[in-house]
Amino acid sequence: MNSRRKFMTMSVAAAAAVTLLPVTEAAAKGQKYPSNIIYTDKDPGVWAKKAGSHLPQVELQNGKVVIQTLHPMTQEHYIVRHTLVDQDGNVIGAKTFSNTDEKAISRFDLPAGSKGKTFYATSFCNKHDFWVNKVQL
Numbered sequence: 001m002n003s004r005r006k007f008m009t010m011s012v013a014a015a016a017a018v019t020l021l022p023v024t025e026a027a028a029k030g031q032k033y034p035s036n037i038i039y040t041d042k043d044p045g046v047w048a049k050k051a052g053s054h055l056p057q058v059e060l061q062n063g064k065v066v067i068q069t070l071h072p073m074t075q076e077h078y079i080v081r082h083t084l085v086d087q088d089g090n091v092i093g094a095k096t097f098s099n100t101d102e103k104a105i106s107r108f109d110l111p112a113g114s115k116g117k118t119f120y121a122t123s124f125c126n127k128h129d130f131w132v133n134k135v136q137l
Contacts, residue, residue: 033132037129037130038130038131038132039051039054039055039128039129039130039131039132040055040131040132040133040134041055041133047128047129050125050128051131052070053069053070053071053072054069054071054079054123054125054128054131055069055123055131055133056068056069056082056121056122056123056131056132056133057069057070057133058119058121058133058135058137060110060137063109063110064107064108064109064110065084065092065093065107065108065109065110065119065121065137066105066106066107067082067084067105067106067107067108067121067123068103068104068105068106069082069104069123069125069131071104071123071125073097073099073100073101073102073103073104074099075099076099077125077126077127078097078098078099078101078104078125078126079097079104079123079124079125079126080096080097080124080125080126081094081095081096081097081122081123081124082094082095082097082104082106082121082122082123082124083095083121083122084106084108084119084120084121084122085119085120085122086111086114086117086118086119086120087117087118087119087120092108092109092110092111092119093106093108093109099126104123110137114137115137116136116137117136117137118134118135118136119134119135119136119137120132120133120134120135121133121135
C-alpha cells in the first residue's frame with residue numbers, strides 16, 4: 001500500500017509541475033488556462049456543478065497562507081493534493097492528503113516580500129481533476 005501511495009504522490013507532483021509550467025507562461029501573457037484540463041471558478045468546464053467543492057479557498061492568516069478545499073474526504077473520493085505556487089512558478093509549498101484525512105486544509109509560510117504578489121493555489125481531486133485559484137496576497 002505504501003509503494004502505491006508513493007507512486008500516486010510522485011505522479012500527482014510530476015503532473016502538477018508539468019501542467020504549471022505552461023500555465024505560468026500563459027498567465028504571464030494574459031492568456032487563460034486550457035479548457036477541460038485545468039479548472040477555475042470562471043472556467044469549470046465539464047465540472048461546472050463541482051466548483052464550490054473543488055476550487056481551493058485561500059486565506060492569509062498571521063503570515064501563513066491557508067488553503068482549504070470544501071470537499072468531503074471519503075475512501076472513494078477525496079482531495080489528493082494542495083500546492084501553492086508563486087507568480088514566477090516557484091513552488092512555495094505542497095501537501096499530499098490521504099483519503100483518511102478529515103479535511104483538505106494546508107498551511108504554508110508566506111515568503112518575505114510576497115505581500116501584494118500573485119499566487120496560484122491548486123487542488124487536485126481524484127475524480128474531478130486539477131483546480132486552480134489565482135489570488136493576490
